[in-house]
Amino acid sequence: MQNPYTAKNPFMSMWLSAANSSAGMMRGAWTAEMHRQQQEFVQNWIKMSMQFWMPMLNPPRDRK
Template identity: 40%
Template sequence: MADPWSKKNPFLSMMLSGANAWAGIARGIMSGQAKGQQAAAARQGNKQVADFWTSALTGGTPKRPRTSKKRR
């Protein structure tokens, strides 16, 4: 007698192929979102470092002159 567990099941094969396709799409979307968040964090960190060293080397941001005229 043939073993029923080793028989091919076309319905199960199609179902697993579809599930694998959906999993691949979801994995691609999640990895793309993660890469975008990492890039944004790196840009923000680089900007903070550049701002810190720029202000440290130049003595801070220049102050705006005060105006004595009152607006009505």
């Protein structure tokens, strides 16, 4: 006799497949947004560091 608790349930399988698909889409959207925010942070950091260090690299010009 087969155990009814270990038998495959087609409705549960369909529900879990739909839930996994939805979770995959949400995970993809979340990862893409995280990547965009990281890129923006790095670009801002590079810009700010260049603004801070570049004036120090240029020697002051002589005034005449």
